[in-house]
Amino acid sequence: MKIVVCVKAVPDPKEADKIKIDPETKTLMRGDVPFVVNPLDKHAIEAALQLKRKYGAQITILSMGPPAAGNIVKECLALGADQGILLSDRDFGGADAYATAFTLAKGIEKNGEFDLILCGMASSDGATEWVGPQLATFLRIPVVTMVNEIHENADREWLVKTAWEDGYRKVAIRLPAVLSVARELNEPKNLSFSGIIKARKKEITIWSISDLDVSPESVGFKGSPTIVGDFGTLETGRNVEFLEGTAEEKAERLVGILIGSGAIG
Amino acid sequence: MENKNQSGAVWVVAELKDKSPHAVSLQLAGKARELANQLGVPVEVVLLGDQVSEAAQVLIASGVDTVYLGESADLKVYQSDVYAEIIVSLAREYKPEIMLLGSTFMGRELAPIVAARLGTGLTAHCIDLVLGEDNVLDQQIPAYGGLISILCPVKRPQMATVAGGVFPTPDPDFSRSGNIVEISVPENMENRARVVEMVKEESDEQPLEDAQFIVAGGIGTGDLDGWHRLQDLSHALNAALGCTRPVVDEGWAELETMIGQSGKMVSPQFYLGSGLSGELQHMVGIKGARMMIAINNDRKSPVFEQVDYGIVEDCKTFIPLLIEQINKVSKDKTL
DSSP states (O other): OEEEEEEOEEEOGGGGGGOEEOTTTOOEEOTTOOEEEOHHHHHHHHHHHHHHHHHOOEEEEEEESOGGGHHHHHHHHHTTOSEEEEEOOGGGTTOOHHHHHHHHHHHHHHHOOOSEEEEESSOTTTOOOOHHHHHHHHTTOOEEEEEEEEEOOSSSEEEEEEEETTEEEEEEEESSEEEEEOGGGOOOOOOOHHHHHHHHTOOEEEEOGGGSSOOGGGSTTTTOSOEEEEEEOOOOOOOOEEOOSSHHHHHHHHHHHHHHTTSOO | OBOTTOOOOEEEEOOEETTEEOHHHHHHHHHHHHHHHHHTOOEEEEEEESSOHHHHHHHHHTTOSEEEEEEOGGGSSOOHHHHHHHHHHHHHHHOOSEEEEESSHHHHHHHHHHHHHHTOOEEEEESEEEEOGGGOEEEEEEETTEEEEEEOOSSBSEEEEEOTTSSOOOOOOTTOOOEEEEOOOOSSOOOSEEEEEEEEOOOOSOOGGGOSEEEEEOGGGOSHHHHHHHHHHHHHTTOEEEEOHHHHHHTSSOGGGBBSTTSBOOOOSEEEEESOOOOHHHHGGGTTOSEEEEEESOTTOGGGGSOSEEEESOHHHHHHHHHHHHHHHHHHHHO
């Protein structure tokens, strides 16, 4: 089985609130927030590893990003993937979800045959959830999003389960296909020391625009149908009153406010 | 697909809940009416299902001029390939200017497929839609401590998803008239991802949307143990428990309980946020709350710019203390 897992290097979600827009210059102030593997993508990698253990599989990690995203791809190799590809080129920069999915699709096509593509259902920074389904559309294959159970079999039609409004749904999907996965799917394992040692020998492949069958107009900022317009602020019209004193006094005052609002009593 | 000089309609891809239009579809019909009036174009809806003509009447009463109605047993539940194919063919034929979908489970899967096939842009989980210069839709999303407007200046239709509760539900006016255009649904359409089961499950948790009192927590709750204390607090207050995205990512709470731009939009009487930093993606979901209180150990946290009362304490130690005090008061009352 050939599996491609798409991953994204994102600013560490635990520190993401440090990233701000400078209200004056309207530029992004990244601060010193480190890049990590997008948390949901780890569940996609774990799903691929579980399939590999059962059936044997060749797992390719595919990412698009700046050269520094190569470290993220290497981390995925240390988790047990076999091959890593980073699509990296200035022309790929400034891509929206559409252009990202298009470029990833071209990378997958260049890499050759595949049975399954896995990705996290959303990135922690963009959070559009569009890349999985759009990737499938560009590759002309079916997709199921928000997958929380995979019931694979030896046939080419698998059963997957997803959350759905007020319940769940089960979908029979024909391979090759894209599954964008939810956190509930599995419990990702942490990096092991032996994995890190083994991954040292693995090289990642870097493809630039000249390696893909694309024009500069179809990728990155130029290939993106959407653009970012103005930045604004959101006025809440609320003025904070801090409750002061010892912790006990604050709790007492808060209880008073809660009684006043009808939440207690 | 097409370039922008086609003055098309404002479209909503409607969704059904049982046999009635989903609340978010009616809210989008209301918003579409407003945008269409400004553009001088009609509001049109695509409605797919099995025996759903009554729902079409409700949509017309909510401001829709034309319903493209696809009725077939094959359309009874959402099927991605089939629904996408019908919507894409209709859009190619009628060339809408704007296409809106709910940020529902269906919308989140269907919208990106349709957008990719039409070769156009799609903005996720907008919190406002405003016509700007040259009638380009200013699609506002919260990000990085502010509001960002996303534009799709050239490609058409301009597509966006919006969560339920962002726009008000219009009052239906059943004296309004509109057209129903029945579309023929071909048999044996390609369906590579076949929904074989759609099951409803009862939940015993208090639904956030209807809750009068909400306790919400962020990553600053600390750990799973801290999260359980917050759960205890919500029980002590008989409040619904909500959370931010990082909490869902950590696995402490279900996606269904996430409040904000891509989650639930709520308007409780009272909201208590603990261990969260005031990220706009979360805060836009509760701007309708009557009273807001935040607990955070950093006096400079942006959350304090967005609430009525602030408490600077570490929630790990403060929440148990608060529960103790509440229990004391409740006990006094029952004596």
